[in-house]
Every structure is written in C-alpha cells, then in structure tokens.
Amino acid sequence: MTLAPERVPGWQDHARYGALGLPLAFVALPLYVILPAHYGQTLGVPLALLGAVLLASRLLDALVDPWLGRWADRWLDARTDHAPHGAWWPLAAGALVLALGFAALFFPPVQGSTPLLWWCGVTVTVTCLAFSVCTITHQAWGSRLGGDAQTRARWVAWREGLGVLGVLLANGLAASWGVGALVTSLCLTLALALWALWRAPAPPPRLIRASAPPQRPHWAAPWRHDEFRRLLLLYLVNGVAAAVPATLVLFFIRDVVQREDLVGPLLAGYFLMAALGVPLWVRLIGRWGPSRAWALGMGAQVLAFSSVSWVGPGDVGLYTAVCLSSGFMLGADLTAPGTLLTGVIQRAGPTGEASLAGVFTGWWQLATKLNLALAAGLALPALGWLGYRPGVGDAASQSALVMVYGVLPCLCKALALWAWWRLWARRGLE
Known part of the structure; x- marks a missing residue:
C-alpha cells in the first residue's frame, strides 16, 4: 500500500x-x-x-x-x-x-x-x-x-x-x-x-535527478556526515548506561534484594511500564522535539535510578518502585534516538543520491550491539576489582554490586546529558 x-x-x-x-x-x-x-x-x-x-x-x-x-x-x-x-x-x-x-x-x-x-x-x-x-x-x-x-x-x-x-x-x-x-x-x-x-x-521510491546516474550506497558513507557521528557517539554513551543494569540485574536481585523468586515479575513490570510510557513520550516529542524529550528522559532516569543506592536485602517495595519508574523513563530511549536518526537520514540523503537509510541503520545496529559488549567489558571487571563474589551476599559484595549496578549507570547517564548539550543541543539540532 x-x-x-x-x-x-x-x-x-x-x-x-x-x-x-x-x-x-x-x-x-x-x-x-x-x-x-x-x-x-x-x-x-x-x-x-x-x-x-x-x-x-x-x-x-x-x-x-x-x-x-x-x-x-x-x-x-x-x-x-x-x-x-x-x-x-x-x-x-x-x-x-x-x-x-x-x-x-x-x-x-x-x-x-x-x-x-x-x-x-x-x-x-x-x-x-x-x-x-x-x-x-x-x-x-x-x-x-x-x-x-x-x-x-x-x-x-x-x-x-x-x-x-x-x-x-x-x-x-x-x-x-x-x-x-x-x-x-x-x-x-x-x-x-x-x-x-x-x-x-x-517506502516511496527514491528520487533522482534526470541527469544523475544511479549511485550505489557505500558502506562507510554515513561517516561523512557530522550529525550522524555526533548522534552515534551520544547514543553509545547513553546505551552503555542502559546496558550495565541489564547485564547485572539478575545478580542484583539475587545478591542484594535477595528475592530471586521475583525476577520474572520485576522484569515484567519494568518492560510493561516502558510500553505504557511510549505514548506519552511520543506526545512530548511532538510538543518539544525529540532532542529535548530525550534529554528530559535521561535526566529523569538518573533521578529514578539513583534510589538503587538505598536498596538492601528485602527492600522489595523500594526496588519495585525503582523498576517501575525507570521502566517508564525507558520510553524516551525507545522513541527519541530512532526519531533523531530518521531526521539525520532525511537531511543526509539529498535528491540525486540513493537513500542511505539501510547503511545508516546498519551502523546503528552495530552500535547497539557494541553497547552490550562495552557494558559487560566495563561492569564485570569492575565488579571483580571491587571484590564482588557471586552468590555470597556478604556486605562487601553487596556494596560492590550497588556501586557498579547503581552508581555507574547514573554517571554514564550524566555524561550522556553533558554530551547531548555539547554535541547536539548547542548546535540547535533536532
């Protein structure tokens, strides 16, 4: 159709x-x-x-x-x-x-x-x-x-x-x-x-000038566009902040909250709130633009997730509140970056060139997978260095897990907000 x-x-x-x-x-x-x-x-x-x-x-x-x-x-x-x-x-x-x-x-x-x-x-x-x-x-x-x-x-x-x-x-x-x-x-x-x-x-057919010969998109073409390089760097920093808790959540529930039986309900609540929050973030994008809506989501995520530092054994209520609130804020990460990427693609594909949507998306997917690898590469060695021992549940292990699971993502989110301001917002990009 x-x-x-x-x-x-x-x-x-x-x-x-x-x-x-x-x-x-x-x-x-x-x-x-x-x-x-x-x-x-x-x-x-x-x-x-x-x-x-x-x-x-x-x-x-x-x-x-x-x-x-x-x-x-x-x-x-x-x-x-x-x-x-x-x-x-x-x-x-x-x-x-x-x-x-x-x-x-x-x-x-x-x-x-x-x-x-x-x-x-x-x-x-x-x-x-x-x-x-x-x-x-x-x-x-x-x-x-x-x-x-x-x-x-x-x-x-x-x-x-x-x-x-x-x-x-x-x-x-x-x-x-x-x-x-x-x-x-x-x-x-x-x-x-x-x-x-x-x-x-x-998708509509690509438009080409009558005088322009057909061009095949080169796999490295997106790197010629300054907007894409800036957005991808911002996406990587923010993505590591989201991937670190995803890598360690099972350890945290088992060794800090000490309620392994609640893994399924807690994860279900987190993703359900993300799904319910998506319509609100779409409305905010329409009103404020994807860039500012994303920044709001990053800032709110820091506020919501910082409460993890106070979670201890048996604090199911507090940790549930953290999961639900941070899940709701995840809607910003689900909607705003992809919206910004589409805008970059539209501005990077002038008449006379083949659309590069697929090549841009290919690099975007590579960055998404790199986020998971970077998160594991940062979080797991940091846990070992701080003395964390899986399944032990002693005070030293709990403290190390809280630092890496709770504090490191907030620092990465704060760095992402700073990168958003320096690389994106100051230049009036949307």
Whole structure:
C-alpha cells in the first residue's frame, strides 16, 4: 500500500508497520538470556567453550551489519509501481531462515560436547545474521517513511513498543511452557507480522535527478556526515548506561534484594511500564522535539535510578518502585534516538543520491550491539576489582554490586546529558 502525499498515516498504518517488531524482539531475549543456560545447564556444554563460540558468532554478526544495511538499501531501491514492496520478499526470506535457525538452535539433533558446540556455532550465527537482516531492513523501511518529528516518532514508537511486548511475551512463555512454546509462537507471530507489513505503507521510491546516474550506497558513507557521528557517539554513551543494569540485574536481585523468586515479575513490570510510557513520550516529542524529550528522559532516569543506592536485602517495595519508574523513563530511549536518526537520514540523503537509510541503520545496529559488549567489558571487571563474589551476599559484595549496578549507570547517564548539550543541543539540532 502506498500513501497518497496528502494523506496522514493512521494508527492502522503504524501498527501494520510496527508489527514485525514483536517477533523480532521476541527472538532477542532467548538468544541472549535463555540460550547460554540451555546449552550450559540443560545440554551440559562447557561454559568456557560455549562463551567463546557465542562471542565469536556475535562479533561476526555485528561486523557485517553495515554491509547488510547496504543490501537493505538496494532492496528498498528496487521498489517499482508493479512491485511496491521491493524489500518485503528479502524480509520474508530472512524471517523464514530466522524461524528455522531458531528451532534448530534449541532442538539440536546431535549429542556430545564437541558436536553440540559446532551445531550451536553454526546455527546461532545463521540465526543472528537472519535476525540482523530482518531488523536492519525493517528499521530502514521505517526511516524512509519519514514525516515530521511526531510522525517519525510514531513509526518508531509502534515498532519499539510492540518490541517491548514481544520481550514480555517471550519471558512469560519461557517461564511457563519452555522453548517449544517459544518456537511455535515465533513462527506464528512472524507470519502474522509479515502479513501486516505487506499491507503497511511502502517506502516511496527514491528520487533522482534526470541527469544523475544511479549511485550505489557505500558502506562507510554515513561517516561523512557530522550529525550522524555526533548522534552515534551520544547514543553509545547513553546505551552503555542502559546496558550495565541489564547485564547485572539478575545478580542484583539475587545478591542484594535477595528475592530471586521475583525476577520474572520485576522484569515484567519494568518492560510493561516502558510500553505504557511510549505514548506519552511520543506526545512530548511532538510538543518539544525529540532532542529535548530525550534529554528530559535521561535526566529523569538518573533521578529514578539513583534510589538503587538505598536498596538492601528485602527492600522489595523500594526496588519495585525503582523498576517501575525507570521502566517508564525507558520510553524516551525507545522513541527519541530512532526519531533523531530518521531526521539525520532525511537531511543526509539529498535528491540525486540513493537513500542511505539501510547503511545508516546498519551502523546503528552495530552500535547497539557494541553497547552490550562495552557494558559487560566495563561492569564485570569492575565488579571483580571491587571484590564482588557471586552468590555470597556478604556486605562487601553487596556494596560492590550497588556501586557498579547503581552508581555507574547514573554517571554514564550524566555524561550522556553533558554530551547531548555539547554535541547536539548547542548546535540547535533536532
């Protein structure tokens, strides 16, 4: 479906586009959280070797993202009046490989540590690459739909909001019915989301001057744009602040709050508040612009999360309040950065050049994955240096965990606010 130039997209258009965000986020939680425990505990694979295999596959996946973005641009540029969804078919193919790889990953037909490691390495690499193809193409599709700041925010909000619901669904299914239910649900939700995307607004064809020859986007082209470099640096600093608590939350609940039985409800409450907060942040973006709305969210996140320093054993009420309030503020991180990125892409793609939405998104995805790696690289060695011992729960370990889990993210958020002011706000960028 192609929108007429004068028609304002309705909520149905946003929902059809954003639907694919649910099954894609649905995959992310099992790959990063459930998979290591499944192979390490259930199948008995040595953790050190498993960690090396997973690290290598994820490094490969991250490094190819800019090239995947270049291919996504070619697929999106293939749109014609007779085939308005040029990128839909590669997305459907990627989704099929994703579903097959996900099922093969969790139900290996081999036994023994060495065969299982080989099977895990191959299938997780294929699954992660298919996941990246779908994610980058889907986000580039949304970036090309464009519009003013609030319209761009709505495309992002539906994609990310449904993604949060996907995380909630995956968490509930894994806890209640296991990986078999995860695989079945993934196949069903992928099929429904692809059907919805077929009926969603298609990206408009790229415009070129009659005198300009067709150009192929280069994988490094985004780095020529100063706005993108500034935004990506800001996104990285802010992303580390969000990724550190995500890396350590299970340790904190177990060793500081000492209520491991509440892990599921606390995480569910956090993500539910994020989903509920998304509409408010979209309205704030429409009123104040994505830049100032994001800064408000970062500042409020510092205020909300700083209370972690007072959480101790059994402080379930205080920690629940921290989870709910910081989850609500997460809505700013879900909506504002993607809205700003779309604006940068619009300004960086003048008439006469192929749109670079896919290449920009490829680098953005690489930065997203780098955030998780940087968080682990900062947080885990810092815990060891401060004397933290997992599962011990003594005063020294609790103090170290509070410092890294609670104080370090607030410092990173404060640094992100300073970077926002120096790199972005002072230049009047939106």
